[in-house]
Ligand SMILES: Nc1ncnc2c1ncn2[C@@H]1O[C@H](COP(=O)(O)OP(=O)(O)O)[C@@H](O)[C@H]1O
C-alpha cells in the first residue's frame with residue numbers, strides 16, 4: 339500500500355477548473371515533489387489530501403484511509419505546513435507546539451516533552467519562550483513545520499516550504515527537509531522550483547492547469563528535457579537565426595532551441611557543456627557573429643515547461659519566441 | 662534509502678495515539694485547549710482589556726454626571742441605581758464583539774486551516790473561543806462593578822438575586838458571542854468583523870431601557886424598545902440588583918439567551934464546517 343494514492347481528482351471553483359483529473363501516488367518513506375507554476379493546482383491538491391477541501395470527483399487515500407469519508411482518522415496521521423505560515427502570533431513557540439500536541443490528544447506531560455524536543459530540533463530553543471510575533475520569517479516557517487511534526491505524522495505535506503524565504507533561509511530549509519526525509523518521513527512537497535524538487539524529491543510530478551503533464555525521477559525528467567541549458571547572447575537580432583542553426587548542429591540534443599528576440603539570446607539543451615562552450619565560441623566567432631555572453635545553467639521550471647508544453651510556466655506563452 | 666535512514670525510521674515508530682478519541686470528555690478537553698490558547702494571550706495584549714473597560718467607564722461618567730441630572734427615571738430616586746445595570750449589560754454585550762474579531766483573525770491568518778487539519782473535535786474551535794471571551798467578560802464585569810461601587814451603586818436586594826442578575830448578564834453575553842462568531846466566519850477581514858460586529862449593537866443598546874425610561878421615547882421608538890431583548894435583559898437585571906420583582910422580564914430574558922445560543926451556535930457551527938470545503 340502506498341502512503342498516498344490519488345485517482346482522477348477534480349475540483350472546480352466557479353469557472354476555474356483547478357484540477358482536471360490528477361493521478362499520483364507517494365510511496366512509503368519517499369518524497370514526492372509536486373512541481374508546477376503558480377495556479378497549477380498544487381495547493382488545491384494538498385488541501386484535498388489534508389481534508390481541508392472536498393473534491394468534486396475522484397478518490398484519494400492517505401495511509402489507506404479515504405480522505406472524504408473518514409477525515410478525522412486521516413487528520414490523526416498527517417502533518418500539514420501550508421503555503422503561508424499558520425502560527426498564532428500571540429503564543430510563544432513552546433506554547434504553539436504544546437497546543438498542537440494537546441489537540442492531538444497527548445497528555446500535558448507528553449505534549450510539553452515533545453515541544454521541548456522539537457524546539458531543540460529546529461534550533462528554536464532560545465526563542466521558545468518568546469511570542470511568535472517577534473519571530474523572523476525563517477523562524478516562523480521552522481516553527482510551522484515543527485508544529486506539523488508534533489504527532490510524528492505518517493505523511494507530511496509541505497506546501498511551497500521555501501517560497502518567500504531569503505536564499506540563506508532557503509538553504510537551511512533544504513537541509514532541514516533532507517534530515518526529515520532521511521528519518522523516513524513520507525513527504526509530499528509542492529514547489530515552483532525545479533532545483534528544489536531535484537534536490538529534495540525522489541519522484542517528481544509536474545502539474546500544469548490542473549493536469550499532470552509529466553512524472554518521473556529528476557533524472558528521467560531531465561532526460562526528457564535534455565540536461566543543462568546553454569544560453570548565448572549575440573550582438574544583433576539578425577544574427578539570431580544563424581546562431582540558432584549553428585547551435586543546433588553542434589549540440590544535437592533532444593530539445594529544440596528557444597530564441598528570445600528581445601533579449602537577443604538563443605537557449606538550447608546541451609550535455610557535456612564544458613566541452614561545448616569553447617567549441618561554440620569558436621564556431622560563432624568563425625561565422626563572424628558577435629557573441630556578448632555565453633552562459634551554462636541548470637534547466638529551470640521554465641525550460642521544463644517550454645519543452646513539455648511549448649509554453650512558458652507563467653502562462654503568457656511564446657513571448658516573442660519563434661522557432 | 663540507506664540503512665541508517667531505515668534505522669532512524671524505525672526509531673520514529675510506533676507513532677503515538679493514532680486513533681481519534683470520541684465522546685463528551687474530549688469535546689470538552691479540545692474546547693478548553695482552544696480556550697487556553699486565547700486566555701494565555703490576554704495578559705500579553707493588555708490594551709485590548711483596557712479598551713474594553715475604558716469605554717464603559719466613559720459611559721458611566723458621561724451618563725451619571727453629565728446627563729444624570731437631566732434624566733428622570735420614574736420609580737428610581739437615584740439615577741446611578743438605574744444606570745449601572747444598563748451599563749453592565751452594555752459592557753458584557755459589547756464584550757461579545759471580541760468573539761467575531763478573534764474568529765475573523767484566525768480565519769485570515771490561516772490558523773483555522775491548521776486547526777482543521779488536526780484530529781480535534783472541530784466545533785471546539787468556536788466553543789473554545791466563546792468560552793475564553795466569557796472569561797474575559799467576567800473580568801471586565803468585575804472592573805465595571807467596582808467602578809459602579811465607587812460612583813455610588815449599591816445592591817438593593819439579596820446577594821443571591823445579584824448573583825442571578827450577573828449570571829443572566831453573562832449568559833446574554835455568551836449568547837451574543839455566537840452571533841458574533843457567525844459574523845466573524847462570514848466576513849472577509851478583521852476590520853469588517855469589527856464594524857459588522859459593533860454597528861448594530863448601538864441601536865440595540867441605546868433604543869432600550871438601559872439609559873433612559875422607554876416612556877420618554879416617541880411612540881414608534883418605544884414600541885421597538887419595549888420589545889427589544891436588551892430591554893428585557895436590563896429590566897430583569899436591574900430588578901434583581903435593586904431588590905424588586907423582575908416579573909416576566911426575567912423569564913423572557915432567559916428565553917432570549919437560550920434561544921439565541923441554540924440558534925446561533927447551530928448556524929455558526931454549520932458555517933464553520935462549510936467554510937472552504
Ligand atoms: N478558493 C478558491 N476560489 C476560487 N478559485 C480558487 C480557489 N482556490 C484556488 N483557486 C484557483 O484554482 C487554481 C489553482 O490554484 P492553486 O491550487 O492555489 O494553485 P497553486 O497552489 O499551484 O499555485 C488557480 O487558478 C486559483 O486561482
Ligand SMILES: [Mg+2]
Pocket residue numbers: 377380381382421497498
Ligand atoms: Mg499554492
